[in-house]
Amino acid sequence: MSKPTRLSAEKRRESIIAAALPLFAYHGFNGTTTKQIAEKAGISEALLYRHFPSKEHLFADIQGYLCQATHRFSEIIKTLEPSTSTLVNSIHFLISVIFDEEHPGEPGSPTDPHVYICRLLAQSLLEDGHFARTFWQAHIDLWTEKWEACVHASVAAGDMIENEVSPVMRFWFTHHIAMSLRLIHLPEKPAVDYGFTHAEIQQQAVLFALRGFGLKEAAIKAHYNAAMLQMFNEALFGPS
């Protein structure tokens, strides 16, 4: 503790960011002190200020770092053929990705950054919204084109009722349901007691969204199999 390993500038920067991210996410910009960050990173406050000119800069750098979209899915998406099936799977996937994030054991444990991102997004919406705007622009643009194609394909296949709601808006509404669910589950004790398990809520959200899109009942029955998708997910990401 009093003998911190000496790191290269780059590594130290990263270690400070890694220490600061959970603190900012859980306590907000104003609720986090440079002292806390330094302590968590195992360094002095002075060193923090050698790497970042100010607390604001550190915060901005963290946000910038998170905006570098994971284009990991980008190529997978391109390979998917536009169809009802792809649409259904995508809706399920979208809701899962946003709503499924497991709670980190202790605040600050090395979990995937999604929990932190959701908190920072909400914080951003309470401020000028700049981070949220940039983040969504970077990430969502990858999807919309394929989604629109899926809607058209689904209508053409007779699986979906043609309707006046813009395909992109339907996508956003689905996203928004998942986002609110996530926000409500941010506190240790969820802010709403729905009376259903996490899996049930998720499944019902997907069904609501599928109907919201205008999918016909027969198509839902044919293409949406929650249990199967659950297994699919577990195979991909490991059991929850």
Next chain:
Amino acid sequence: MSKPTRLSAEKRRESIIAAALPLFAYHGFNGTTTKQIAEKAGISEALLYRHFPSKEHLFADIQGYLCQATHRFSEIIKTLEPSTSTLVNSIHFLISVIFDEEHPGEPGSPTDPHVYICRLLAQSLLEDGHFARTFWQAHIDLWTEKWEACVHASVAAGDMIENEVSPVMRFWFTHHIAMSLRLIHLPEKPAVDYGFTHAEIQQQAVLFALRGFGLKEAAIKAHYNAAMLQMFNEALFGPS
């Protein structure tokens, strides 16, 4: 300014709460100083502490004050007969109430407290969620019973496809769409550019929700007339 009117304890308390609410809403608990509150209320910090033992207490009292549900609608709701029509109107109304709140001119202008409530709810979700839980419990319990009745009536009338999603959950999903829309429009520049006007977004959200509920196309066409409801709203609440 330097000659503040002398108020009764009760009136002064209220004036402090009125001054503090917008500040807390816009800058958060940590982002608001007792000095700012005192200045806005036109009093000294010392007086603030005569009325509230601490900043935390003031904040808690504000939240408590906001949780006293406006039971204004409570009686109206009781009179509504469960029907497809009532369901459609309620969905429209729910989304309007949450999403429609106009932006206050300057932060702190005496607007209706809804804008502030939304911000405080979001802040609460980033903390322990206690305020959000209490607020929703107080307000939403009024609705659910009637809503379930509407869903059953609608199914019975042949307007809605019976489906496995819990009626209450369908209500929450609708609420959640509106809440996310509101959150995204909290910043002066909305965090998402949907490419539609406010009215268009709202109308599409209602249609998405109606379909999400399982309403049949014929029933939607028969009962949902956005333009008419808009006029209805304006007659009730004045033109926006």
Next chain:
DNA sequence: ATTATCTATAGATCTATAGATAATGC
């Protein structure tokens, strides 16, 4: 020789209180 790191501290706030003063109501 350069780079990473620390200790110590200045200067600015921020919450909260002590103690004094002015206005009201009986």
Next chain:
DNA sequence: ATTATCTATAGATCTATAGATAATGC
């Protein structure tokens, strides 16, 4: 006599910097 209000300030933080020291790499 009571109640509302103020000025002044203590004590605790909090951000950021100055200046010194220890480790690395050529």
